[in-house]
Each structure stands twice: as C-alpha cells, then as structure tokens.
Amino acid sequence: MRPALATWLVLSLLVGTEAEEACEGPPATPTRSLAAPQLSPEERLSPHMPEALRCDACHAIAFQIEEQLRKAEGKVGRKALSESDYTEVLERSCSQGWESYGVQELDGEKRLAGPGLLRQEPMSVMVTGGPWPGRLSKMCHSYVGERGETQIYEAHRRGPAALRELLCHGEKGACAGSKAGGAAPHKALQNEL
Numbered sequence: 143m144r145p146a147l148a149t150w151l152v153l154s155l156l157v158g159t160e161a162e163e164a165c166e167g168p169p170a171t172p173t174r175s176l177a178a179p180q181l182s183p184e185e186r187l188s189p190h191m192p193e194a195l196r197c198d199a200c201h202a203i204a205f206q207i208e209e210q211l212r213k214a215e216g217k218v219g220r221k222a223l224s225e226s227d228y229t230e231v232l233e234r235s236c237s238q239g240w241e242s243y244g245v246q247e248l249d250g251e252k253r254l255a256g257p258g259l260l261r262q263e264p265m266s267v268m269v270t271g272g273p274w275p276g277r278l279s280k281m282c283h284s285y286v287g288e289r290g291e292t293q294i295y296e297a298h299r300r301g302p303a304a305l306r307e308l309l310c311h312g313e314k315g316a317c318a319g320s321k322a323g324g325a326a327p328h329k330a331l332q333n334e335l
Contacts, residue, residue, distance in 0.1 A: 181245070185252070191277040195245070196316035198254035202243055203236075203282045204306045205258025210235040211298045228295040236282035243278060244270030285309050 185192050191199050214223055214231045223231065243256030253259075254274075286294060289308060297308040310317045 180247075181252075185245070186273070189273070189276070189280070191281055194252065195254045196281075197310060198259055199278055199281055200285075200310035200316040201306065202254060202256055202259055202278060203285060204302070204309050206238065206240075207232065207235045207282070207294065207309075208298060208302050208305055209258075210238075211295065222299065223295070225292070229291045232286050232291050232294060236279055236286060238279075240275035240278040241270060243274055245274065 182192075185195075210231050211223070211228065214227060215221070218227075243254060245252050246255040247253075293308065294305070297305040307315075309315065312318065
C-alpha cells in the first residue's frame with residue numbers, strides 16, 4: 143500500500159501545481175493603447191466650430207433636428223405640425239445638451255463623432271464636453287436663423303436627405319467645399335476682397 147500511497151502523493155503534487163497554474167487567470171492578452179486626439183489651439187479654444195469639422199457638425203445637427211421633428215410628429219399621429227409647434231421643436235433641438243458628441247481621430251484625421259454620424263471607430267478615444275456642445279448649439283441656432291423654421295420644416299417633410307441637402311450641401315453649406323470643384327475656391331476669393 144505504501145507504493146500506491148507514494149504514487150498518489152506524487153501525482154497529487156503534480157496535478158496540484160498544474161491546477162495552481164491554471165487558477166492564476168487567463169494568459170495575458172496583448173494590450174492596446176489608445177491616445178486622445180491632439181487638439182490644436184483653435185480646436186481647444188475657439189468659440190466657433192473648426193472648419194475641418196463643420197461638415198460633420200452639420201450632419202449631426204441635421205440628424206438631431208430630424209429626430210426631434212419625427213418624435214413631435216409621432217405624438218400628433220404623423221400629421222404636419224403647426225408653425226408654433228415646429229418652431230418650438232427646432233428651438234428645443236438647438237438648445238439640447240449635445241454632450242454625446244465629441245472628437246475622435248480616425249486614420250490620422252480628426253472627425254466629429256456621435257449619434258447620426260457615420261465613420262466612427264469603436265476602439266478609439268473620443269474627447270467630449272468642453273467646447274463641442276456649445277459650438278454645435280451655436281451652429282444649429284445659426285442654421286435656423288439663416289434658413290428659417292418654415293424652410294427647415296418643409297425640407298424635413300420631404301425627407302432626411304432633403305434636410306441634409308438644405309443645411310449641409312447647398313451652395314453655402316458646410317459640406318460644399320468638400321466636393322471636388324465645390325465652393326471652396328469661390329469662398330477664398332470672397333475673403334480676399
């Protein structure tokens with residue numbers, strides 16, 4: 143019996159050390175470090191949306207306006223809102239918190255990220271808060287003031303693409319300069335005068 147006991151003891155010790163090693167946790171997984179986007183002084187301090195982010199900002203604003211108007215119409219059975227109702231909804235859309243938006247760096251390029259915006263990287267650092275909510279609110283109020291509540295609501299009634307076209311892609315839109323042969327050269331000439 144002694145040889146069997148000795149064999150059992152040796153086997154227990156061997157199995158015990160393997161069990162201890164297995165209980166130490168899973169093997170180390172490779173870590174991935176992500177850095178926050180490095181913001182320029184303009185991006186950190188200016189009260190205005192930086193030029194490079196205006197197209198993204200416009201799309202975020204169009205998305206939020208569309209969502210708020212759609213919810214308001216849903217409450218009244220999808221029929222058209224009265225002028226006072228859509229004016230109130232547009233004011234509320236522009237005055238919201240905007241805290242869910244921020245800046246990410248994607249492929250070496252800074253992009254605005256948040257609800258309604260495409261091209262977002264799930265594994266990146268997003269800088270939110272700070273000047274971004276105020277800039278978005280200011281831009282939204284500017285669009286409503288320039289285009290007018292009625293024109294914005296009529297575009298919304300035609301569909302999300304019509305609203306984005308009105309706000310972002312028209313002749314003076316924030317995304318106009320991003321198209322080949324867009325309005326950027328024309329703007330430069332106006333600024334020189």
